[in-house]
Amino acid sequence: MPERRLAALDSFRCIADRCPANCCTAPWNISIDDATLEKWRALDDATVREGLLGAIDEAPCRVTGHSYSMHRDAAGRCVQLAANGLCTIHDRFGPELLPEVCRQFPRSRIDGYGEVLQTGSLACPEMARLVLFENVDAPAFRRSGSGAASMLPTLGQVQVSEYLAQLLDQVMANERTALSVELAYLSQVLGEMAQAAASGALSESFFEHRLRGCKQALYDLNLQAKRGKLRPTAELGGAFWAAAYKLAPDLLQAQGNEGAEAGALLAAMKQATVTGPGRAAARMALHERVLAVRQGLRPAIQRFDKALRRYVEVEFAFLGFPRRPFADNYIASFLHAALSFAVVQLFLWLRALNADGLEQSDVVDAVYMTERRLGHSLNILDAAEDNADLLHVERYYGCWSEVF
Numbered sequence: 117m118p119e120r121r122l123a124a125l126d127s128f129r130c131i132a133d134r135c136p137a138n139c140c141t142a143p144w145n146i147s148i149d150d151a152t153l154e155k156w157r158a159l160d161d162a163t164v165r166e167g168l169l170g171a172i173d174e175a176p177c178r179v180t181g182h183s184y185s186m187h188r189d190a191a192g193r194c195v196q197l198a199a200n201g202l203c204t205i206h207d208r209f210g211p212e213l214l215p216e217v218c219r220q221f222p223r224s225r226i227d228g229y230g231e232v233l234q235t236g237s238l239a240c241p242e243m244a245r246l247v248l249f250e251n252v253d254a255p256a257f258r259r260s261g262s263g264a265a266s267m268l269p270t271l272g273q274v275q276v277s278e279y280l281a282q283l284l285d286q287v288m289a290n291e292r293t294a295l296s297v298e299l300a301y302l303s304q305v306l307g308e309m310a311q312a313a314a315s316g317a318l319s320e321s322f323f324e325h326r327l328r329g330c331k332q333a334l335y336d337l338n339l340q341a342k343r344g345k346l347r348p349t350a351e352l353g354g355a356f357w358a359a360a361y362k363l364a365p366d367l368l369q370a371q372g373n374e375g376a377e378a379g380a381l382l383a384a385m386k387q388a389t390v391t392g393p394g395r396a397a398a399r400m401a402l403h404e405r406v407l408a409v410r411q412g413l414r415p416a417i418q419r420f421d422k423a424l425r426r427y428v429e430v431e432f433a434f435l436g437f438p439r440r441p442f443a444d445n446y447i448a449s450f451l452h453a454a455l456s457f458a459v460v461q462l463f464l465w466l467r468a469l470n471a472d473g474l475e476q477s478d479v480v481d482a483v484y485m486t487e488r489r490l491g492h493s494l495n496i497l498d499a500a501e502d503n504a505d506l507l508h509v510e511r512y513y514g515c516w517s518e519v520f
């Protein structure tokens with residue numbers, strides 16, 4: 117079986133008490149897998165058994181499907197986290213009795229269709245730092261193994277994930293094209309793919325044609341973007357940024373509005389999420405502000421082009437695009453990664469507007485905090501279920517040209 121392994125896994129070491137945001141204090145459910153629960157229930161020592169079972173909550177998790185999670189105190193810390201920053205379970209019993217997620221985090225193994233992926237969660241600040249800023253000239257993933265891809269999902273008769281994986285490789289290898297244009301291109305292809313599948317016209321030749329024409333299509337789109345011809349309408353552009361803001365308003369508001377420009381951007385985003393007669397005007401006003409902010413901050417953000425490319429590449433893999441699409445939905449899986457990237461951009465804009473320039477640490481913060489907010493949640497999928505228009509990515513593909 118072919119395998120892809122995130123290179124950063126080799127040098128990752130948990131930095132524990134030096135970690136700026138210990139994972140045991142993050143505002144997420146720490147799910148307990150069934151095998152661990154069974155181990156705890158089977159313990160002979162009643163004090164240990166009841167100590168462990170007494171510190172869990174019944175909390176069904178839609179992401180993992182597990183029914184229990186670790187109890188957290190009023191401040192949101194896992195109750196097994198001791199004052200010295202170490203895990204009580206690990207300290208007393210070793211890794212054997214830890215829930216699977218605690219044993220593995222931030223490492224992750226995904227058995228995708230036709231591939232084993234060993235990757236890492238960028239919700240860990242140290243993993244994010246390594247992925248974004250260490251050995252950036254080497255490939256983010258190493259490939260090994262071979263063998264026939266098996267059990268590939270199909271749309272009609274077409275093995276879609278294999279073709280999309282080849283297309284994604286071509287797109288991401290093309291560093292001469294702006295990342296924003298690459299996202300626009302991918303959303304265009306996905307939209308066309310969905311339309312072809314709905315009308316029963318999806319065939320191998322659909323992808324073969326695009327694989328052959330990928331370089332030229334990217335070149336053409338890049339040219340359009342440079343000439344300002346890839347832009348969405350002002351209302352659509354504003355709606356796009358309002359949708360990105362709505363995914364993590366608390367995270368973005370927390371970046372502060374000390375600067376007048378940051379305050380105005382936050383206010384415009386909030387205003388554009390309202391419903392009613394003023395919405396179209398608010399969206400257009402937001403779009404105008406976004407373009408002005410983007411123009412002013414491009415040099416500051418473009419310094420981190422390589423890091424942000426790494427983010428998108430690793431995020432696609434982590435979220436199963438296209439090898440194991442979230443809920444078997446290629447477009448929702450793409451949107452999850454790409455909209456997270458849009459939130460990272462808003463975060464960085466707000467940071468930059470509130471300070472003099474951006475540092476590496478700001479980029480690491482933007483990535484791990486966005487991942488904690490969105491990486492393990494279903495809210496992008498929920499948003500797509502509530503508003504099926506979101507899945508028509510071909511209608512707003514030009515919006516991606518305004519990301520970075």
Ligand code: SF4
Nearest residue numbers: 130131135139240242
């Ligand atoms: S978030 Fe990462 S570095 Fe921080 S405590 Fe958890 S595993 Fe260690």
